[in-house]
Each structure stands twice: as structure tokens, then as C-alpha cells.
Amino acid sequence: MKHVMLFTIDTLRRDVLGLYGNKQGYTPFLDSLAPDSVVFTRAHSVAPYTQASFPGILSSSYIFDTPRSPKLSEKRTLVSEALKSASGAGSVTTAAFHSNPYLSGYFGWNRGWDSFYDSMQDDVDDMSPYIKGDMLNGKVDQWLETVDTGRPLFLWVHYMDVHEPYVPQRRYVERVDASVNLTPEQMYGLFKDTILPRDVSDRSKVDLLRKLYQAHVCEVDEYARQLFGVLDKHGVLADSTVIVTTDHGEEFAEHGGLSHDGKMYSELVHVPQLIVNPPEGTGTICDNLVSGLDFSPPVLQLFGMNSHASFQGTSLFPLSEYPKQGVYGEAIGKLAHKVKDTDRPSYFYREGSLKVIYRQEEDRWELFDLEQDPREKENLIASSPHAESMKAQLQPRINRETL
Amino acid sequence: MTRIELSKDRVGELEQKISKSKEVFQQAFERFDSKDTRLIWSGGKDSTLTLWICRQLCKETGIELPKAFTIDEGDAFEEIDTFLHKYADQWNVRLEWGRNDDVLKAAERQLKAEVKVADLNERNQAEIKRIGFDLEVFPFEAESYVGNHLMKTVVFNTYLEANSVKAVFQGLRWDEQAARAQDPYVEDIEAGDLTPGHSRFRPILHFSERDVWDTTRYFGIPYCSLYETGYRSLGAKTTSSKMGDQPAWEQDLENTEERAGRRQDKEKTMERLRQLGYM
Numbered sequence: 001m002k003h004v005m006l007f008t009i010d011t012l013r014r015d016v017l018g019l020y021g022n023k024q025g026y027t028p029f030l031d032s033l034a035p036d037s038v039v040f041t042r043a044h045s046v047a048p049y050t051q052a053s054f055p056g057i058l059s060s061s062y063i064f065d066t067p068r069s070p071k072l073s074e075k076r077t078l079v080s081e082a083l084k085s086a087s088g089a090g091s092v093t094t095a096a097f098h099s100n101p102y103l104s105g106y107f108g109w110n111r112g113w114d115s116f117y118d119s120m121q122d123d124v125d126d127m128s129p130y131i132k133g134d135m136l137n138g139k140v141d142q143w144l145e146t147v148d149t150g151r152p153l154f155l156w157v158h159y160m161d162v163h164e165p166y167v168p169q170r171r172y173v174e175r176v177d178a179s180v181n182l183t184p185e186q187m188y189g190l191f192k193d194t195i196l197p198r199d200v201s202d203r204s205k206v207d208l209l210r211k212l213y214q215a216h217v218c219e220v221d222e223y224a225r226q227l228f229g230v231l232d233k234h235g236v237l238a239d240s241t242v243i244v245t246t247d248h249g250e251e252f253a254e255h256g257g258l259s260h261d262g263k264m265y266s267e268l269v270h271v272p273q274l275i276v277n278p279p280e281g282t283g284t285i286c287d288n289l290v291s292g293l294d295f296s297p298p299v300l301q302l303f304g305m306n307s308h309a310s311f312q313g314t315s316l317f318p319l320s321e322y323p324k325q326g327v328y329g330e331a332i333g334k335l336a337h338k339v340k341d342t343d344r345p346s347y348f349y350r351e352g353s354l355k356v357i358y359r360q361e362e363d364r365w366e367l368f369d370l371e372q373d374p375r376e377k378e379n380l381i382a383s384s385p386h387a388e389s390m391k392a393q394l395q396p397r398i399n400r401e402t403l
Numbered sequence: 404m405t406r407i408e409l410s411k412d413r414v415g416e417l418e419q420k421i422s423k424s425k426e427v428f429q430q431a432f433e434r435f436d437s438k439d440t441r442l443i444w445s446g447g448k449d450s451t452l453t454l455w456i457c458r459q460l461c462k463e464t465g466i467e468l469p470k471a472f473t474i475d476e477g478d479a480f481e482e483i484d485t486f487l488h489k490y491a492d493q494w495n496v497r498l499e500w501g502r503n504d505d506v507l508k509a510a511e512r513q514l515k516a517e518v519k520v521a522d523l524n525e526r527n528q529a530e531i532k533r534i535g536f537d538l539e540v541f542p543f544e545a546e547s548y549v550g551n552h553l554m555k556t557v558v559f560n561t562y563l564e565a566n567s568v569k570a571v572f573q574g575l576r577w578d579e580q581a582a583r584a585q586d587p588y589v590e591d592i593e594a595g596d597l598t599p600g601h602s603r604f605r606p607i608l609h610f611s612e613r614d615v616w617d618t619t620r621y622f623g624i625p626y627c628s629l630y631e632t633g634y635r636s637l638g639a640k641t642t643s644s645k646m647g648d649q650p651a652w653e654q655d656l657e658n659t660e661e662r663a664g665r666r667q668d669k670e671k672t673m674e675r676l677r678q679l680g681y682m
Contacts, residue, residue: 101675120671121662122582129678135581146658164680196680259680 001277003153003240004302006295007227008057009220010050010100011163011260012246014272016217026176026217029225030244033274037244038281038319043273044350045248045292047331049260050102053247056292058109058156060311062330064345064401072108075310079296080112082308083154092303093147097139098158099130115143127167127188130160133223137230144234152303153236157227161220162250164259165191168215176214187212198261198336200253210252241302242276243295254375262333264348264357265376269329279317286319289350291327326351326393333359345401349393356381356390358398365391407620417618420610424453425460427588427606431570434602437467439569441562444471444498446483447637448615448626448651449574451490453607455624457572458494468496469572472562475502476545476554478514478639486627501558503527510543514641518543526597530557533597545639547671563599570602578611579636580662612661616652636662 014020018031019039046056051070052063059076066073080094095115103109104118117139119131136157147153167187173180182190190212194205224244231237249268251257260268273290279302293313300307301315316322326349333346342361349356353371358364367381367390381387409417431440442457444450454471461468473487491498505524510516517540520531531541534552541549562568577584588608594600610618612635619626629637633645635654646664647654 101672101679104672104675106669106672117660119581120675121660122580124582124675124678126678129675131581135584138584139581142658160679165678191680 001239001241001279001302003149003155003236004299005154005231005240005242006057006156006299007224007242007244008156008158009162009224009244009246010158010160011248011250012217012220012272013249013267014270015267016214017272019274020272024176024214026214027221029221029228030274033244033276035283037274037276037283038278039285040273040275040290041285041287043245043271043290043292044327044329045246045269045271046327046329047292048248048263048268048329049331050100050247052331053292054103054109056313057245057247057295060293060296060308060313062293062312062328063332064330064397065312068401070107072111074108077308077310078109078112079299080154080156082112082296082300082311083303083305084112086300086303086305086308092152092154094154094156095140095143095147096156096158097136097143098156099124099132099136099160100158103158127165127184128161129165130163133159133161133220134226137223137226140227141230141233144230144236149234149236153240154299154303159220159223161223162213162216164195164213166209166212166216167191168212168219172215172218173212175218176211180208180211182208182212195258198257198259200256200258203253206253206258209258213250213252238277240276241278243273243299244276245273245292245295246271257335259336261336262331262342262346263335264329264331264346264355266355266370266374269348275316281319288316288319288322289324289327290316290322291324292329294322328394328397330397333361345398347394347397349390351390351393354384354386354390356387356394358391358394360398406623407617409617409621413617414621417614417621420607420614421456421459421618423609424456424606427604428457428460428572429464430589431572431602431604432464432466435570437461437469439567440469440571441472441499441566441568442469442572443574444473444487444496445574445637446473446487446627447574448619448630449576449579449607449610451574451626452610452615452619452624453572453574454494454496455622456606470497470499472499472501472571474555474558475500476550476558476639477502477507477510477512477543478545478641480627480629480637480640480643482627482629483637486625490625499562501562503554503558506543506553514543516543517541526561527553527557530597544641557597560598563601568599568601570604573603573605574607575605576610576612576615577608578661580660583608612656613652616656620652635659635664 016022017027019034045053047053055061058078061076066075083092094113096113097117099119104120110116165188167184200206248260251267254267255265294316297307297311297313298315329348333342344360346359353369355368357366365381366379367384367387368376442454444454505527509518509522519540544550545554575583588605590603592601630651633647635646635651637643644664
């Protein structure tokens with residue numbers, strides 16, 4: 001394959017996708033990619049929210065590898081920068097199209113891109129405070145008209161459409177549940193009054209929010225279809241390896257909250273991931289434990305380059321040589337964005353079916369057996385014979401943060 | 404200003420676009436008396452083209468030329484001021500200025516000055532609360548989040564209310580920025596707590612940046628001298644910068660962002676984060 005594309009959908013839960021067993025048919029297009037892809041069943045993001053997760057995706061590093069700062073540290077190397085430095089004279093053309101303020105030029109994410117669009121100059125409204133996927137597709141279309149597609153391209157597209165506030169259009173709501181009859185103002189009211197305070201006391205509101213979220217998933221699936229259509233129109237799709245994933249999931253009261261804060265449970269960190277037109281494994285399902293650090297190394301590899309010295313992850317390929325023993329994650333362990341309850345870290349480590357979580361704020365350890373207890377309800381830390389060995393895996397990471 | 408030459412086909416295209424714009428004006432004048440409308444004229448290329456088309460139509464139909472309205476946000480280019488005064492005179496345009504004197508006074512017209520919310524009048528304080536800003540001071544910058552709201556949105560709403568304006572003409576374009584790509588030609592804005600109800604007409608939505616320059620330079624429509632020096636998009640003085648040393652129309656209009664010279668400032672990014680539920 002000549003080109004590589006990284007297609008990330010912010011806040012996308014794994015269990016809304018048909019290809020992971022959801023029967024509701026929200027994502028016919030994404031599901032249709034499976035036969036041309038290797039589908040990863042046990043992919044994990046390195047953190048439950050954008051600022052901590054994207055350093056993993058785009059610079060193969062963890063959040064606490066550099067001192068805390070809202071801006072991307074100069075010590076990190078973005079995959080775009082690695083491509084530009086490795087390829088000399090710019091033989092790979094790099095471009096990014098997204099609308100996430102945390103990944104904006106202001107925060108330093110514009111390094112290494114020949115074209116970088118973060119939409120921060122554009123006007124948006126409160127009910128959908130980002131540039132929608134179909135408009136980003138338009139930008140990609142325009143860009144492809146101007147670049148030399150005979151040369152290798154690295155394209156990153158990131159959608160915001162399933163991120164709250166959830167104010168989906170009527171036709172998408174109807175695909176989820178036609179009996180939901182809310183005005184946009186009422187939907188936005190749920191954002192203000194229920195999501196922002198993380199109020200899960202009324203289960204019917206949580207259910208309603210989940211449906212509105214799912215409606216946005218239906219919408220995103222249409223935009224994804226369009227995007228692949230744009231790539232095809234310009235004759236680059238057949239020559240592209242496309243990595244599809246997210247930066248984190250979304251919580252609907254599984255562990256007492258909403259949205260995505262600093263928790264390490266599966267609804268937030270066990271993520272969808274597929275690679276369309278992979279170098280091997282087309283049409284297969286891969287059960288390897290996969291880390292959210294391992295995107296940038298394979299991108300370089302797919303362009304025939306060596307990995308970058310600053311990257312901590314490894315390539316996914318060849319798949320048979322990627323038996324990661326375990327995967328890690330770390331982030332600031334806030335339980336809600338609105339409440340400054342803690343700025344101390346939380347961590348997880350998963351190995352086999354076991355997952356250990358440590359929250360520094362409460363000095364609290366949890367251990368779950370995800371095969372027996374996929375919803376992570378029963379803490380085995382006091383009873384499991386594996387508790388100590390699992391804790392030992394996380395110990396070296398705790399307090400290593402350089403402040 | 405030297406006029407450019409264009410192919411016959413191209414001129415035909417531009418003329419078609421101009422007549423489409425005139426249709427939008429016609430629609431407006433069918434619904435509203437010209438006296439109750441205003442043309443928003445910032446002195447930039449787009450609103451100047453809008454005004455030029457409106458003048459043509461008014462001459463052809465005998466409709467009275469609407470008054471124009473411009474906002475002094477306290478951080479304007481002198482070149483734009485000069486341009487507005489000169490062509491308001493030459494074209495017999497009744498140009499009215501709006502400004503938020505209360506904020507300008509509190510900031511003593513000094514950019515970056517810290518404005519204490521408590522020093523502002525009731526309306527401005529209510530407006531700050533309305534946009535969810537809860538600090539006690541903010542820096543005076545026209546294009547910051549609070550600044551933009553107080554210096555432009557509030558001035559605009561207050562003016563509409565005080566003058567019973569029922570419709571405005573805006574020189575917005577679909578290709579100017581992605582957020583505009585689906586704007587309609589006519590939008591009726593419902594009255595809100597602090598917003599008077601009115602209609603917005605956008606006659607030149609279908610003009611690309613290239614179309615604007617071709618039309619302007621073919622028909623000899625005046626433009627502000629800053630475009631000659633490399634500006635592509637004119638906002639507040641301190642937050643707009645040149646995108647090159649060649650005149651705007653000689654730059655790569657098709658492959659670069661028209662508004663890239665507008666500063667990407669912290670406030671704008673922070674505002675997006677707030678809208679997404681962070682902060």
C-alpha cells in the first residue's frame with residue numbers, strides 16, 4: 001500500500017459497532033469494512049480522555065512521560081514529524097483534518113503536517129461546537145484535489161460528532177428509537193443539566209442520553225461512508241491502509257458517572273480498532289492485547305521506515321510477533337471535569353483476562369477478571385492469587401511522573 | 404485601481420452570480436421596507452461587494468439604498484476607517500457606527516487592559532453571565548471570547564433594537580470558512596431574551612474568494628489598501644496578519660485558508676473546550 005490513513009472517531013464506544021456484536025445496525029458502513037480488515041478485539045487506549053490518549057496515538061508515548069502541561073511537549077515527536085524527518089525532502093505528504101480543541105495548533109499539535117486544519121478559526125454553535133464530519137470530508141476532498149496522489153500520503157482525519165453535547169438530527173434519532181421526541185433545546189438541556197453535573201440519579205435520563213449518543217453514531221457511520229467515498233473518488237482508497245479507532249469510549253453510568261473522566265474501566269479504555277487493507281490478516285480477527293501506543297510505529301513501518309527513537313510502542317506487524325504480554329494506561333484520575341476532586345494519577349494494567357487499576361487519590365487498588373466479570377463490578381484485589389503480581393506490574397509506573 | 408481583463412465566459416459567470424445576489428436583495432425588499440433594513444459594511448472586500456451590488460439594484464429599481472452599519476470594536480485598522488469614510492462620502496451611503504462605549508470606557512480604549520466586570524453597566528454584565536463567563540476581570544481584546552461578544556454581538560443587537568431594524572444584509576460566503584458552508588440565503592432569527600427578532604439576508608454566499616476578487620477587479624470596485632499588501636481577511640487590527648507579501652488576489656486562494664491570518668487565540672480554543680463541557 002502506498003498511503004496510510006489514520007481515521008479516529010472521538011468518544012466512540014466499542015459496543016455500538018455491529019462488527020463487535022451490536023445487533024442494532026447503527027454502523028452498517030463501518031461493519032462492512034470488516035472483511036477487508038484485521039479487526040482487533042482487545043485494543044486498549046492508553047487513557048480515558050483525549051489529552052492523555054492522543055500522545056499515545058500520535059506520539060507513541062504516555063501522558064506522564066513529560067511534565068504536565070496543557071501544550072504538547074517539545075520532547076514528544078508526533079508521527080507527522082517523524083515522517084518528515086525520516087523521509088528527508090518531504091517524500092511523504094502529511095495532512096490533518098479535525099475539530100478537537102485539545103488537539104489544536106494552539107496546544108502544539110500542528111507540528112509536522114504539510115496541511116493542518118483544526119477548525120479553531122471557524123464559528124460553531126453551542127449545540128454542535130465542532131466542524132461536522134461531512135464538512136471535514138469536504139476539506140479532505142479539496143486537499144486531495146491539490147496534492148500529488150502519485151506520492152505517498154499520510155492523512156489523519158478525526159471526527160467529533162459523537163462527542164457531547166448530544167443534539168442529533170431527527171432522522172438519526174428515528175433510527176435508534178422513533179419514540180424519542182425531544183427538541184434540540186431539550187436535548188441540549190440534558191447536556192447542561194445531566195451530563196455536566198454527571199447526574200446519574202435518574203436512569204430514564206441516562207437511557208435517553210445513551211439513545212442520543214447512538215443517534216450520533218448512526219450519523220458518524222454515514223460520514224465515514226462519505227469519507228471512504230472521497231478517498232475512492234481520488235483513486236487513493238485502493239492504495240491505502242486505513243487505521244480506524246478512537247481515543248476513548250464514553251460512560252453511561254456503568255461506574256457511577258457520565259462522559260469520560262479519569263476512570264480506567266472498559267467502557268472508556270477498551271476501544272474499537274480495525275485496520276483496513278492491512279499488510280497481513282485481511283478478513284481475520286486478532287485477539288492480541290493491543291496498546292494505544294502502537295499506532296505511530298506501524299505507520300512508519302508501512303512507509304518502509306524504521307521506528308523513531310522517541311516512540312515507546314512497537315509495530316503491530318507482523319501480527320505473530322506482537323504478543324504483548326500486557327497493556328498499560330495512565331491519566332489524571334479526575335472523576336468529573338467540573339469538579340476539581342483530584343489531580344492525582346490513576347493507572348491500569350491488563351494482562352490476559354485480568355486488569356488491575358490503581359487510583360492514587362484514594363490509594364485504592366482494584367482487580368477484575370474480565371472474562372468472569374466484563375462489567376468490572378467485583379473487586380478481587382483481596383482474594384485473587386494474582387493480586388500481588390498484577391500490582392507489581394504497575395508499581396514501577398506509580399510516582400515516576402516528573403512534575 | 405487598474406481593471407483586469409477576463410475571458411467572456413468568466414465575465415458571464417460573474418454576471419450570473421451578481422444577478423443571483425440581486426434576487427436575494429429583491430426578496431428582502433419584497434418583505435421589508437428598505438428603511439427597516441441595514442447593510443452590514445465592515446469595509447472588507449465581501450461587504451463592499453455586497454454594497455456595490457445593492458447600489459446597482461437600487462439604481463435599477465428606484466428602491467432607496469438602505470443605511471449601512473459598521474461596528475467600531477476599538478481595535479480597527481486606520482486603513483479601514485479611511486476607506487469607509489471615503490466611500491461612504493463618494494457613494495452617498497448613510498453610514499452609522501455602533502460601539503460599546505461602556506466597555507471602551509472601562510478599558511480606557513487600551514488593548515489588553517484588564518476590564519473589571521463590576522465596572523460595566525447592567526446590560527453588559529447580564530451579557531457576560533449569559534455566555535457563561537464567571538471571572539471578575541477579562542482582557543480587552545475585540546476578538547477574544549468575551550470581547551467579541553460585548554464589542555460585536557451586543558453592539559449589533561442593541562443597534563437593531565434601538566433602530567427597529569427588521570432585516571440585515573451580510574456579506575458572508577460559503578467558502579470563507581467551513582462553519583459557513585451550509586448557511587442559507589435567508590434566515591429568520593427569533594427574538595430571544597437579549598436578541599431582537601430579525602431576518603438575515605446573505606446575497607453573496609455563492610461567491611468564492613476568487614469570484615470576489617475577479618468581480619472587484621474587473622468592475623473596478625474599490626477595496627481597502629491592506630489587501631494589496633498581503634492581507635486576505637481583515638478582522639481586528641491586532642489579531643489579523645498578512646498571509647504573504649503579494650496582494651491577496653495573487654496568493655494561492657484555492658489551497659490556503661482565507662482566515663489563517665486571523666489569530667488562533669487562546670480564548671477561542673478555550674471557548675470550544677467550554678462548549679464541549681470541559682473547563
